Amino acid sequence: DAGVIQSPRHEVTEMGQEVTLRCKPISGHNSLFWYRQTMMRGLELLIYFNNNVPIDDSGMPEDRFSAKMPNASFSTLKIQPSEPRDSAVYFCASSSGTGYSNQPQHFGDGTRLSIL
């Protein structure tokens, strides 16, 4: 079975450029999560969708970050303009649960983003 698929695996770009990260959740999962991982701050939740609707975007750092989920099988996280401090590993995860559920979150392998 295909897991959560993220692309690209690695992205290196210059500051000021637009960056788009992509995620395909596991088929049938109705919740999707975007996380950012850095050495300093650990793993932080950026935004959480349920049935394609954003439920909690309080972790989105600022207006330069935006996320969309146009359908159940695709989501994007966009950074415009990008800054060096956005360098991190970005993970997408999906689950079949909502609210207080024991359905585990399945993670993709992440996108390692470097902003020069």
Next chain:
Amino acid sequence: GEDVEQSLFLSVREGDSSVINCTYTDSSSTYLYWYKQEPGAGLQLLTYIFSNMDMKQDQRLTVLLNKKDKHLSLRIADTQTGDSAIYFCAETGSQGNLIFGKGTKLSVKP
């Protein structure tokens, strides 16, 4: 606020038991999780425990939950070099998301 704390490093010898500890703040968390992250990879769910349980065993893994002290531990019996990874404790947040600790890096020496 919601917070999860773990020690950052643990080093053990191959064949010994490893115990990774975690404390959390939200007493209403229904489930508590342990995830494993190997280098260059995403997080893999290892095991989880429902909040009304004290213990859960799954092959070499034993999870202990002390709800009064809000303390969770993961014991790995007969630790192998393949167990070297970062282990994350997580609790369910109020929005249905997961609140992760910063992870414990387990190093297994031959």
